[in-house]
Amino acid sequence: IHGVQTFPITGVPFTPGPRGQVPIRQDVDSWYLNPQNGKQVSLFLVALQKFQQIPYAQKLSYFQIAGIHGLPLIPWDENTQSKSPGYGYCTHNSILFPTWHRPYMFLFEQRIYEIMIQEVIPQSVPPNDRPEYIALAKDFRLPFWDWAKKPTDLPAIAKDPTISVFFPQAKYTIPNPFYKFTTTEVMGNLGITDVDGVPYSKVKATSKCPPVPKNPLQSDWINGTQDNAQVVTNLRTHAWYQPKDYGTIGEAVYRLLSENYFSTYDAFASTRLTQGQPPADYLSIEGIHNNIHNWTGGDNGGHMSSPPVSSFDPIFWLHHCNVDRQFAIWQALNPNAWFTDPSQQLTDPAGNWSTPAGTKVNPKWALEPFHLNANGLYYNSDDIREWQKYGYSYPELQPWLPQYWPNGQFNQLLYT
Ligand code: TYR
16 A cells, blocks of 8 residues: 555546547658657657756656666565565566556656756747647657668767757757766765776766776766767677677567567567577577677676666667667557466566566566556556557557558457
8 A cells, every 4th residue: 555646657648539640659860860850859868867867856857757767675665675685576487578668758758848848848938839849749659769770870860968948039059968977976976886897886977898907997988978880880790699690680680579479568679488408599688689789788798788777778768769669560560368377477587676586477476666547556567558649659669550450441350
């Protein structure tokens, strides 16, 4: 029983169109590089900047929301203490992997929208222009980083240390909130510990592919270092850590989405079924995602390679938006596939916060700490099976577009 009201995660509020249309989460490059989106991009960048500046003690700060995933291992939006020691709330090596990360993306997207409406528009847009900007905020959806498209690259929005934004009365440059997440004091003061000898407690910013050695006193480690070229080399070289050559990222995703490639949702969803087994001839969605994390963070402890701290790097959100997209595409291709065998233990044998060791999960398993309402009701996997109910879809998944209508007739069945 919760003493205080819980935070209702809803995604961005929306009204579907007459054929069920909802706003689309777009490819981050197509969206960002199109000058027509400049106003919406500016809203997003300034909202993210403000989000990252919210005091770290606040539940709705970037720091605490990113901190749900792993460190600093504090309860979020609930009173309970850790159930079993581990990496935090994130569900890895578990068939809850795709479903848990879905409401996590709603929460991030919703916070960006709220900050656009509550802060950026009132502060930066003159009254006459506000209706236009409010409409842009309502239409905003988190973009995805399609790391499987050719040529594989980092998103342009994340590449430079500074970035320009414009509003009706001003055009200026800000430190790019997608380049790295920066804190005002060393993260050790905020509860971030070292992990496997990597001195995350000593830094004031996230890093990608830092050079060897990670010296806790090196200023580039402390203030964050981003070796974009090394990230791109890693992605294009695709040295999968599983002892097998799975080809390019695009080839791995192609197999992920191939008809009848996976017999069950469980096999698609997570590394759990192949853990400790001889290398399988496929990679699950989690398996592909793991490699992207490791290539982005690099071999020397860049944040993205370490589950306890990966979500502090802002690129995490663009990466996981693409994971959610592939999950949604797979669902559309396999509409009847869902959790199959409740008698199996399909979570990490070592356990984590929301799935203690030995847990057998089912689609009603609470996706802690994400709440549907203010009364402490948790999301479960069944709740998020239909993603459009939360007001978004993806470019490939717009059954309301005429090209998807059978016989030229809109078919409501295709929408659900
Ligand atoms: N540590 C994982 C592995 O090697 C990869 C990973 C990294 C997964 C960060 C999640 C994450 O947040 O398989």
